[in-house]
Amino acid sequence: MASLxxxxxxxxxxxxxxxxxxxxxxxxxxxVEMLRRSRQQLYSDTTSTSRTLNAQIILDISWERLNTGTWRDVDKEWRRVYSYGCLFKVASLCRGSPSEDEILQAVRTCDMGLLMGAAIMENxxxxxVKILQSEVRRSSRGEDECEHMQVKRARTADPxxxxxxxxxxxxxxxCPSLESFSTNxxxxxxxxxLEGIINHWPALNTHPWSIDYLRSVAGCRTVPVEVGSRYTDEDWSQTLLTVxxxxxxxxxNKNRISQDGGKGVGYLAQHQLFDQIPELKEDICIPDYCCLGEGDEDHITINAWFGPAGTVSPLHQDPQQNFLAQVVGSKYIRLYSPEDTDKLYPHESQLLHNTSQVEVENPDTQRFPEFAKAPYLECVLQPGDVLFIPVxxxxxxxxxxVSFSVSFWWS
Structure with missing residues (x-):
């Protein structure tokens, strides 16, 4: 077998x-000269220490540029520099006979490049990272997997x-026709x-998503995680963890609240997950009804939402049409028309102007007296259901x- x-x-x-x-x-x-030196080392017998040092210098310099100012102001050239630094570091880690820890570190380095960098050399x-994942899976096949097999479904309190x-x-x-859905x-x-429109997804049949399955295809991958039950909480934060x-x-973890300083809810919510981990993207399909939009598939944003019971998305609105597809677990959802915005008390700040101040299931009637007058619709979304949330x-x-949903934003 060929070496790694x-x-x-x-x-x-x-x-x-x-x-x-x-x-x-x-x-x-x-x-650029530092990049060229690392390139030269890639094709020579330079010492591992020298290769690692040069790669780390590139990463440190570009990381500082990536974290200066707002993200939208970061020039793509510096994101490319960061990706090259990740590539050179991975090469340094994997030369010779890398240990298991070095391979896992290489996986994390690739993920950081995919998350923070820009695509280089045809991605x-x-x-x-596919090669590295195969190596991780191969080395773990002989290990005892009984623990994972016992937790295919996480046990939670009765919701x-x-x-x-x-x-x-x-x-x-x-399964309405395109014409019927559009008209009505x-x-x-x-x-x-919409019922019955995603039953063909592998995520619901041939590759049913479960904790074990997510571990097998993405367990060692590093992803952004939101910490806190809702993004409007003062102690809400973001971090990077492996799946x-x-x-x-x-x-x-039943003791997650006491062990995490009170921030007992973590939520994997991001739009890059399916690009970062194509195996998961192969398990879903864009709903046919998105073809009624103005753009092509490249203009559809696909988001992943994976988290425990009790995770809340506060009352908010989005600027695009949304299909919310439920794959694992169930969710309670309440919807209000934009015509009743004045009764929903949006935050005054520009940052949260699309989010209500009201705690929907426990409203403060003295602060928000008009909220009770706002009409709404509600539902419990079950696996296989797709909710159309109009713009x-x-x-x-x-x-x-425990819930895993996929949303499709389109115009």
Whole structure:
């Protein structure tokens, strides 16, 4: 069997001359020279210490640029520099006979490049992380997996499931035609639950998503995690964890509240997950109804939402149409029309102007007296259900149990 390094090196250009390094004058010549030195070391017998040192210098310099000012002001050239630094560090870690810890560190380095950098060399970091994941899986096949097999479904307390008033229930319809959906729901902007339109997803049948499955395809991958039950809380924060760490800390750990300083809810919520981990993207499909939008598939934003019972998305509105597909677990959802915005008390700050100040299921009637007058629809979303949330419709979401949802934002 080919060594790990031979597999990785096969994905690289065959020699230094074919390894292109082209940057604008926004990147200082001293940094470009450092990149060229690391490139030269990639094709020579330089010591591991020297390779690692040069790669780390590139990462430190570019990391400082990535964290100066707002993210939108970070020039793509510096994101590319960071990705090259990640590539050179991975190469340094995987030369020779890397230990298991070094391979896992290389996986994390690739993920940091995929999350914070920009695609280089036809997205070579994605190719390399696939090779590394295969190595991690191969080395773990002989290990005892009984512990994981015993927790295919996380045990949670019985969820508080609100009783749904039939008069307030979001209507349900099974597999409507494109014309029927457009005429009756899309054009008049009416919420509806679509049944039977994602039953063909591998995530619901051939590759049913479970804790074990997520561990197997993404356990060692580093992803952004939101810490806190809702993003409007003062102690809400973000961190980076592997999927295994996230599952152990927030999904399976019954003592997570006391062990995490009171911030007992962590939520994996991000739009990069399916690009970062293509195996998961292969388990889902964009709903056919998105073709009724103005753009093509490249303009559809796909988001992942994975977390424990009790995770709340405060009442808020989004600037695009939304299909929220439920894959694992259940969620309680309440919807308000944008026509009743004045009764929902949005935050005055520009940052949170699309979010209500009201705690939906426990409102302060003295501070927000008009809220009780606002009409709404509600539902409990179950696996296989897809909720159409029209553009600008206010929606509140609470996970009733361990839940994995996928949303599609489109215009």
């Amino acid at each position: 390094w031979s597999k990785i090196s096969a994905s690289l250009p065959v020699n230094e001359e074919q390894f292109q390094l082209q940057f604008s004058d926004k990147v200082e010549s001293s940094v 070579i970091l994605q190719d390399i 508080h499931v609100p009783s749904i008033n039939e008069e307030l229930a979001v209507p349900r319809i099974k 729901y899309l054009l008049p902007l009416k919420p509806v639950i 295994n760490e996230f599952i152990d800390r927030y999904i399976l 600008k419709h206010w929606h509140y979401v609470r996970s009733l149990e």
